[in-house]
Amino acid sequence: MLNPVTTAFETQLRAILPETAFKADPTPYLTEPRGRWTGQGFVVAPASTQKVAAVVRACADAKIGIVPYGGGTGLVGGQLQYDGPPPVILSLERMNQIRDIYPSENVLVCDAGVILANVQKAAEDVDRLFPLSLASEGSARIGGLLATNAGGVNVLRYGNARAQCLGLEVVRPDGTIWHGLTRLHKDNTGYDLRNLMIGAEGTLGIITGAALKLSPRPVGIGAAMMAVPSPDAALALLALARTQLGDGISAFEIIHRQSFEFLAEVGPEIKSPFAEIPEWCVLIDVGLAAGLAPNEALEALFVAAFDADLVTDGAVAQSHAQRTAFWHIRESIPEANRRIGSISSHDISVPLSAIPTFITRGAEALAALGAFRINCFGHLGDGNLHYNVFPMPGLTRADYEAARPQVKRVVHDLVHQMAGSVSAEHGIGRLKVDDLAKYGDPAKLEMLRAIKKALDPDGIMNPGAVVRL
Template identity: 65%
Template sequence: MMCNPATPDFIAALRAQLPGSAFRESAPGYFEEPRGRWHGQGVVLTPNNTEEVAAIIRACAQARVPVVPYGGGTGLVGGQIAPDGPMPIILSLERMRTVRGIYPEENVMVVEAGAILQDIHGAAAAVDRLFPLTIAAKGSARIGGNLATNAGGVNVLRYGNARDLCLGLEAVMPDGRIWNGLKRLRKDNTGYDLRNLLIGSEGTLGVITAAALKLFARPTGEGTALMVVKDPRAALDLLAMARDQMGEGVSAFEIMHRAGLEFLAETLPDIRQPFLDLPEWFVLIDVGLARGLDPSAALEGLFADALEAGLVSDGMIAQSETQRHQFWEVREQIPEANRRIGSISSHDISLPISEIPEFIVKGAEVIARLGAFRVNCFGHLGDGNLHYNVFPARGRGREDHIAERDVIKRVVHDLVHAMGGSVSAEHGIGRLKIEDLERYGDPVKLDAMRAIKAALDPVGIMNPGAVLRG
């Protein structure tokens, strides 16, 4: 069903219903995405509460005007951008940032969808609790967008994805009705789980306006180490050893390649390099242990055992919070270094963890057959999520390889699919990966997704063109 544009008459009718503060008169930043791949259009609205969101959605449903929910704008698959089609409403919940309640005895926080992730971290810390979801864009990403995309990040190994950190939701459905599912219950077995349907739906089934989030006890002792490993197989064996020794105390386990350090040196020379001689592969291990356990001693013991087993050849354990920050800065700045180098094709993939070493070998072989390219492979080894990015040879730019981008993506994604993996691990589908979803997705699942979309959003106003082809 075709949508209609947000005409001046439609906007005038909205102005009669909403306060002037709900209208963003100048908003060029809302029409761009971090990689510069799309440029969008729209009329930006910034409601102040759930009732205003519902009024906007009701009006859009009646007039068949498309709605593009907008979080922090940090998504990497174009889900927050409407590059074509009828003029949409860009619905930003940036003014809805209130913490509605914190319940330390329940380990629960209730917060509105526009709250910035880093502010949620601070609110949890103020009551001596931890909200563990963290990503490089935590200073600008908003929790509604994190939930709508089922964000991952570096702590999935221990705490799970955004889906695993949410107990209940409040949302406005495509007809403008408010779903009051903002429960703080750990058990609520009352039929279909609408919460989990909306989480990860990328704004195509409704607008998340608030969430009940799980909190955790803050680890008493935290430690971070960098260890040089022989190869990805040794990294996996080291991960198994770390979990055998520290159990759920292992919060993050990141693998990085020499290319990442080279890119940092080339584009961000102020970042302190941890190694004088750049290793081919190394891992960053973060642990959080209970009272009475010494994280430094645990990491020293792990290194000694791994050295004896031939898994590691060098390493360092952070001796202060400053050094911990420096170690993490290396990992968190690699995506920015990648951006400055300019990838030809970037891939957010996941594989069965035991298949990762073989995939890295086979991936290098298929890329080498296409030409002289550089590959920066890094990511969340502990949960099987790699960021596998292909770059031009030194001295050339990605503009020299535009014609090869689709071929590179296809061979990487074909290999991932053949090895039982996913071509979208944590970034979502958005507009970038619709063709991939159609190519690799299970047809029964796709039919079910289309049926759900048609049932909940029969007019087709919610983020048309994202996830499912319009």
């Protein structure tokens, strides 16, 4: 419930914004995908950078917090504030225009509220590719993706969101606008403010526009699913694939048997390419230059891997429909996980060579706590695993609520011991603030706090997210 101060401030904002900028029902903006937290505050949706700046200036004057809101798909609570004074929830949804496209430069400029799928379509319309791709691309917005430095399935080839951005337009905490919407690839004029804002999760300013890198569309696109006897074999297969296919590998995903069992248990319905579900398999996606047949390249890889005892079974997509079916399996896993209901979900990364050891030691450490089902899958090519722990059959996550902190601690302690990260691509938000404080390098934490204090001295930008002052 809003306090009288916040209610009076909403009245003040109505003198700045048109009625269409206000949301009568804030409920959709006060929940997050996993249903673990409920936020608070009232929602405004300015339609221009200038209106965003006006709202921020008013908030700065009144010392009222602002929570930037993109597509609401974040999984670490960065898009909602569930304690403290109610904030203004500033949605970018009405800032949804493609501003310019420069095909000869491979650059697209857009508002921060443009949905990722619409950026991908705009790039496709001029025979270009915007390669950032993830499960929520039909609702996630560019501003939020940049604010969290989102990853997705194509990081192996194209990098995180950070690597796909040339310039930004940002409203600073005092309401002034940083006009950094450059299309330059080289600009060594001082500190890299663009990369400071990317990944800051709205704690240093609000991204309102972005100049994005486009890429040529690969001519030969293909995919294969191959059964591997172990994570060690999967890593060896990745090395072999890099040797044979070079930079043509767009994605290299690892999937555990548990994923298929969950899909069979609760859906979504999929068709497996394997007669018998393997303990581990990988999904390889390639985009090759003109003149190179992806099917032949993947078949040659399978033969070489089979001869080296790295694969035991496999299927190479013979059509676009089959490639889509392979990816449907991978993209359905998060929904199956949601339907089962995890006890604790972990977005972690460790050095590539440490992945098999982490998987073994993680299972052993959790077994010492009790009986769980572990679904380990994700982006093997860049070392990012989604390591999720679930109830045994017949039980629900509510039955394990007391064990949840222990499960999380065991997994994150092991990740830290193995020189990994407890947040590979989802960000810190509010969920992992304590984790960052616990596992972060003290010098890094000191610098983070110094930057926050310098740029947002009143602490109004996404208060409570990332670092505590």
